Amino acid sequence: MFGLGLYELLFILVIALIVFGPGKLPQIGSGLGKAIHDFRKGMGGEGSKRNGEGGKSMAKKDSEELPR
Numbered sequence: 001m002f003g004l005g006l007y008e009l010l011f012i013l014v015i016a017l018i019v020f021g022p023g024k025l026p027q028i029g030s031g032l033g034k035a036i037h038d039f040r041k042g043m044g045g046e047g048s049k050r051n052g053e054g055g056k057s058m059a060k061k062d063s064e065e066l067p068r
Helices: 006-020 025-042 056-065
Strands: none
Touching: 006 025
């Protein structure tokens, strides 16, 4: 995972606890999760890699909305 081992991840967690405190970490995690969700949604849909759909659903939707 990104070339980080267990000790590196623990070190980052300890630094985050020191800087932000234990009360802020759930809010930061939630905000980060929402940001990743919105980024994926903006890049063409959620789970496009998992479903194998890619941009197919968007292309079909766009072609249906065009006047003929």
